Amino acid sequence: MTSLDRHRERVQSLSRRARAVVLAALAATPLAFAALLAWRGPAPLLPLPAGTAVDPAALSTGGWIALAALAVLRPVVFLAALVLLVDLFGRYGRGQVFATASIDRLRHLGWSLVGLDAAALVQGLLAGPLLGRLGAAEPFLALSIGVGPALIGLAVIVIARVMALGRALEELEELTV
Amino acid sequence: MAIVVNLDVALARRKMKLTDLAAAVGITVQNLSVLKSGRARAVRFSTLDAICRHLDCQPGDILEYRPDGDCR
Numbered sequence: 001m002t003s004l005d006r007h008r009e010r011v012q013s014l015s016r017r018a019r020a021v022v023l024a025a026l027a028a029t030p031l032a033f034a035a036l037l038a039w040r041g042p043a044p045l046l047p048l049p050a051g052t053a054v055d056p057a058a059l060s061t062g063g064w065i066a067l068a069a070l071a072v073l074r075p076v077v078f079l080a081a082l083v084l085l086v087d088l089f090g091r092y093g094r095g096q097v098f099a100t101a102s103i104d105r106l107r108h109l110g111w112s113l114v115g116l117d118a119a120a121l122v123q124g125l126l127a128g129p130l131l132g133r134l135g136a137a138e139p140f141l142a143l144s145i146g147v148g149p150a151l152i153g154l155a156v157i158v159i160a161r162v163m164a165l166g167r168a169l170e171e172l173e174e175l176t177v
Numbered sequence: 178m179a180i181v182v183n184l185d186v187a188l189a190r191r192k193m194k195l196t197d198l199a200a201a202v203g204i205t206v207q208n209l210s211v212l213k214s215g216r217a218r219a220v221r222f223s224t225l226d227a228i229c230r231h232l233d234c235q236p237g238d239i240l241e242y243r244p245d246g247d248c249r
Contacts, residue, residue: 175211175219176218176219176220177209177212177221177224
């Protein structure tokens with residue numbers, strides 16, 4: 001077995017294990033968010049300023065649904081990222097490391113991570129006016145600026161470019177007799 | 178590319194099949210076909226060495242440089 005074969009096998013083995021872990025997270029995450037939503041309502045899922053008092057009794061059914069829709073924005077983006085990760089690890093597990101589709105998944109994963117912080121920003125901007133309009137809290141404007149997932153997402157997008165270079169090198173290797 | 182591969186001519190002269198050469202050289206028929214058809218981007222010296230040894234020829238018998246781009 002050549003060094004290249006050993007690396008390929010290691011990537012496939014690790015990817016299969018990582019995929020199993022992410023699949024478990026993908027299964028558990030919606031349940032956790034649904035439980036939190038049912039138990040504590042949408043407020044804990046929103047980036048509210050400290051000390052903001054939300055009166056759940058003031059929420060009508062329509063108001064609760066609107067608030068819940070805003071609250072699940074970030075979890076939905078997170079789930080999308082997990083789905084992309086499951087697909088990506090699945091492709092790596094099948095040996096499709098430098099395939100075009102794998103590189104596309106990696107790039108989309110990067111953008112979904114950027115989307116996580118963007119979703120938090122949107123939630124923060126809309127939560128105050130919405131709660132105020134629904135009469136559940138005093139109107140406020142919150143600016144939720146986070147860069148953690150976004151920075152990682154940008155790094156992943158750059159890595160996707162590196163993988164595209166890897167694909168070009170692999171093609172050269174395949175056409176080397 | 179201006180490098181022309183004349184492997185098919187060399188095989189015909191020696192009345193050897195591509196599959197036989199592939200087995201003798203130790204590379205797959207597909208890879209050797211890539212070389213024969215001119216689609217290869219690079220050739221390892223080890224491959225060239227094995228081909229020349231089994232065909233009893235020089236690299237120039239297999240590889241030709243045509244600078245005007247008149248490739249087969």
